[in-house]
Amino acid sequence: MQPLDTWYRIRNESDVDSPALLVFPxxxxxxxxxxxxxxxxxxxxxxxxxxxxxxxxxxxxxxxxxxxxxxxxxxxxxxxxxxxxxxxxxxxxxxxxxxxxxxxxxxxxxxxxxxxxxxxxxxxxxxxxxxxxxxxxxxxxxxxxxxxxxxxxxxxxxxxxxxxxxxxxxxxxxxxxxxxxxxxxxxxxxxxxxxxxxxxxxxxxxxxxxxxxxxxxxxxxxxxxxxxxxxxxxxxxxxxxxxFILWDKGYADGLPDQPFLPAAVLLTRIVSMPAANRLCVDLGHKAVAAENPLERRVYFLNAPDLKPISQSEEHLVLEAPVGHAWKTGDVLYGLPQHICPTVALYDSLTVVEHGAYAGRWTVASRNRS
Incomplete structure (x- = not known):
């Protein structure tokens, strides 16, 4: 695992239910x-x-x-x-x-x-x-x-x-x-x-x-x-x-000439370990845009060696390296491949300021009516 003392890590992650979409003003x-x-x-x-x-x-x-x-x-x-x-x-x-x-x-x-x-x-x-x-x-x-x-x-x-x-x-x-x-x-x-x-x-x-x-x-x-x-x-x-305003993994990889900062990160938790090298997180189709191939839906910042192998409505199953140290309840932070339809899956955005959860912004026009 990589050190977690990086920009996306929040000190009070235990206060944030998952899955959540974090934004960084x-x-x-x-x-x-x-x-x-x-x-x-x-x-x-x-x-x-x-x-x-x-x-x-x-x-x-x-x-x-x-x-x-x-x-x-x-x-x-x-x-x-x-x-x-x-x-x-x-x-x-x-x-x-x-x-x-x-x-x-x-x-x-x-x-x-x-x-x-x-x-x-x-x-x-x-x-x-x-x-x-x-x-x-x-x-x-x-x-x-x-x-x-x-x-x-x-x-x-x-x-x-x-x-x-x-x-x-x-x-x-x-x-x-x-x-x-x-x-x-x-x-x-x-x-x-x-x-x-x-x-x-x-x-x-x-x-x-x-x-x-x-x-x-x-x-x-x-x-x-x-x-x-x-x-x-x-x-x-x-x-x-x-x-540009939130950026995502897709454009970060595809448009290297535009140095915008990723400003939206998915917070998800390991909810099960069905096998020694299998992790299941609460990041299903309802939590991250699923129009791209499975391997190109989310990139885990603190766990880039995890490989998605299946996804359903509420679950994402990941393959972990032999001898990994992950355990149930651990938090993963992921960059969505496509941020626009990912935002549309959330009623609110979880605001992070000074490294901590600070409140919520309603996704006001998610409701079409």
Missing amino acids: DRIQQNIVLLKSMIDDPRRLRPHVKTHKTKELTRLQLEAGISRFKCATVAEAVMLGECEAPDVLMAYPLYGPKLSRFVSLTKRFPKTNFSAIVDHPDAARALADAAMQAGVIIDVFVDLNIGMGRTGIQPGAAAMALYQQCGQSEGLAIQGFHAYDGQVHERDIEKRKVICTQNFEQVKRMAEQVQAAGFAKPRIVIGGSPSFPIYATYPDVECSPGT
Whole structure:
């Protein structure tokens, strides 16, 4: 076993039930400072709140001068409105009850300017109708598909027609383009730069076309965490990293050019020893994101030689080296491979200050309703 007198270890771990997701505000603050140092103007930052879903972390960013945010759920938009975030982009298609719920936020939170994305003429018409019925005007961005293949309209004539439709629709105020390139994961930043340059060219051409058609210069919201350092060097572009605030094992390994600090750690306990070289901990599917292969779900900081061999809803079974000294009740500290869906598994985050458990932050927008 490694010594436990390291940054993630808490003195009063016996007071913390497991599994728990620990967060470290001092490291979070350092990550916010680093983020701001990577761009010329914090007004070009539009961080995504899906990573943390909490008011406390939103307020830390507001206090740091970050005023624009992006979200994926109405619950996240509500959380941002309750924090009086000045500018919120709902970067998710709005259909069904989500549409009316979103439009109602413009009156419920008058200090927040809410905007939406559209990628289809029907979506634009539905949003315009809902806005007119509510007597409001909704800022809107046309969502471009630049390779992710998930949402968005292909750049070209259809995207131009949609932009013009939004510009002519009562109830809508066309703002520009939104584009997400989540398919970009190259570890080598030089390779990432090449791909991002190609992706941005598609958006740039659309921006030139709409200006030639008489529209004002469009705002461009683009990218995520991997592409953030590249787009941060582009003038006027709004960048949308999200994971930076808590970071995780996946990005720490995959993005060595971004020296953010891991600021969220899983605390779990050995609850059984079914064999001499088998340990069972209380870190099942309900406690850590399980979309990655078993061996890439969690990395134990104080036990890197433990090997996951099976996982179920409430249990994770680990293989230990021969002659290990672990015993039931011992605490393990693990970095999640993917922090965003891991946060969504917890009602609250366990706050660690000065090396000790100090309280809890509610994951306010985990509840979608």
